[in-house]
Amino acid sequence: MPDLSYLPPLRDVIARYDLRTRKSLGQHFLCDLNLTRCIAEAAGDLSGCAVFEIGSGPGGLTRALVESSAARVIAVEKDPRCVAALEDLVVASQGKLQIIAGDAIKTDLASLASAPRAIVANLPYNIGTELLLGWLREINAYQSLTLMFQSEVVDRLCAVPGSKAYGRLSIIAQFCCTVQRVLDVPAAAFTPPPKVDSAVAHLTPRPDRPKDVDFAVMEKVTAFAFGQRRKMLRSSLKPLGGEELLLRAGIDPTLRAETLSLTQFETLARLVSHP
8 A cells, every 4th residue: 555644734735736626616625534534435345446536636535545445546637736736646656546637527437447447536516416427327337436425416316205305316326326325524524615515425336227228218207207396297208108108107197206116217218118
């Protein structure tokens, strides 16, 4: 394991490189190294993995990942100030850490390293959900995703039918993965503190995911179903077959989207794919 003990405290790194956070980049820096180690540990056994981190900032979580059992760490960072601030860590990592200067949304992570791969990241709030949906589309490329979001986003990822947080994101995430809430992180842990608390979700690909249900079709069905959340499904799903589709699926057409289970949505998507 590389020796990082001689590296300066993160607050000194922030001061030296004038890393004032930028709202446009959704930046909130996590400087508690004990907490960043907890996040890395929540990812489980990373032995042999290429681990991707998004938005490294001054490198708090990056240090924890370099100290982990991961085979290599690839950090994607858009802010050139942070790329410069990470150079000392690159040297200290003895070849374990690679920095990619670029936009994570435009970066094909899976093409940068062979399997096994994992993603461990404190995601920028403004692009976190968009990044997640992109990774879910190719979830079998990854061993796991361990991601920090606003707490309410993790609520949605883990939500059950009938709950206030249950919606399209809940279904798509749970269709692809087993989802666990593994850590709560108060706003006060960040510099500067955001207006909301955060939480970490651990997602692993579902071994029992139905092979005859297409991801793109599931996206379409849930988009229609929740696009008019307060309407009965016979109305919201009318473009896909409406009442006839629901009756074929054995679902009461007068129900609303938030009452349906994942299995019922899988049935609907299967029927749309194979009319």
